[in-house]
Amino acid sequence: MFPFNDDPHTACIVCSHVLNKEEPITYISHDEDGMWQFLCDKEHSMDDARIVSLEEVYALDPSIGEVGDMPCGCYINKKK
Template sequence: MEFPFYDEPNTAAIICRHVMRGEEPVLYVSHDEDDGMWQFLCGKTAHETGDGRLVSLKFVFDLDNSVSALRDMPCGYYAVRESQTGRWAVRKR
């Protein structure tokens, strides 16, 4: 699948260690309003500062192609879903 985001593939993104290790799916995505940073989290576990990892947006896309459904999500919005195959619910902060 071709990289679908408008941001460059090497755009920095935050991913939680649970998703990175394959322990949990991406269930929460934030496109931060203040800096445009993307965050991809499991949404189930309380996170400590040390749980975050800095990766490229392409790394996240390669890990889970289903995040491509959020390619048009503007800054200041977040999306949640119940499971890896669930539909994304996009909401404004």
């Protein structure tokens, strides 16, 4: 069962490092506008940003399901 209240096709911002499985997700944001962000702890430029579906990110890292009920406007920062 999909653990998010949002539609699986919800657009998300993911950094290329996470998408390429080079780095783990350390920052999760559920923005006020309903969009999600899943980033690593590296420095990022606009060139690092990718738009993918929420179900794609969940397939990459199912542990993000733990925050499936996070309200808009909240974030988690697990930087080292």
